[in-house]
Amino acid sequence: MSTPLPYSPERLAQCADEIIVNVRELAERGWTPATSSNFSRRIDDAHVAITVSGRDKGRLTGPDIMVVDLDGQPVATSQKSSAETLLHTQLYKRYPEIGCVLHTHSLTQTVASRLYAGSGHVHLEGYELLKAFAGNTTHETSVDLPVLPNSQDMHTLAAQVDCLLDQQCMWGYLIDGHGLYAWGRDMAEARRHLEAFEFLLGCELELRRLQR
Template identity: 70%
Template sequence: MDSAASYDPQALRDRAAQLIANVRELSQLGWTPATSSNFSARLDAGHAAITVSGRDKGRLVEDDIMVVDFDGRAVGSAHRPSAETLLHTQLYRRFDDVGCILHTHSRHQTVASRLFAGPGHVRLEGYELLKAFRGNETHETAIDVPVLPNSQHMPTLAAQVDALLDRGPMWGYLIDGHGLYAWGRDMAEARRHLEAFDFLLGCELEIRRLAVAR
């Protein structure tokens, strides 16, 4: 146990229940294969609830959710937080209005990350579902989903994410050969963003498949 618990235990129970229920649904979609993926929710101005590293995300129980501070240190738990905790805490630290972060490894996300690693982004343009992203009110817009090179060194990835965030608001990014990070003010918004990204990436892949087959 690294530091004394200083969060509201009822808030942790509430966030854990919400994470468990939502992650089970995402897992049933096949988006969390082989224990991959990680998930978190803000507890307060200095703590987040996050999945314990290596747990089967389709079968999470309360013991699989732990608390970290925004330096990524375990709070009130002897478990090891997600190996990618820094990619969560950097967002909570930087944006007061980020309340939930969802990282998945769906097939659409992984294949798209490989296909678009060269250009370094996937352009999503002209889709009605672009209105699912906070701030978009029309399909007559485009967003470029960044694709970062993968790394096991989280500070390297986090620095690349910070540089992207300096350029303006965004709701997610891909990591090459890896998966997608998406976030929002709360679980509902983060899920809407995650599902919109996954659906639209699937559309882009399908369009290319059909073009090749023509």
């Protein structure tokens, strides 16, 4: 007799479908070049559905999504989860209300991360689209999107993210020369935050170009 799974397979299938459909759309926009990017969705209090490392994110199918626990350890599989699993699980562990984490490598995100690495953040102010971030009800506000130095050591990166989360409410951050992490309570909210950051970073880059 096989051991029962510690999570609901129906819920995993639901999460995997959601990831596959949404990520295909993001990939079509060119936000996941060359197998980059990773994506996850909370299954329950103790489990997360996440992309398998190294897969072409524009062509994900069911077997490209696996399960890890909140420490990032694989559950009931021998597959290898995303190299950046810890950056996902640290958010699920810290905030029970977070349901989805999206990481992409668009041109706009990567260029912005390079330009603003020196100041440590991108200051976004006065845009109507700031209302896309949960909790914001007016454009008369500002959001500082942090830019972290890149590292291949996920524990170093995760410790820096934790420090930032201790100080401020955040819906995302950039990593220098790398890309953007954004999250939300569910897929729709995480995607709204991701798209808002992408658009606002595009505006900042365009303004810089015009003001040269």
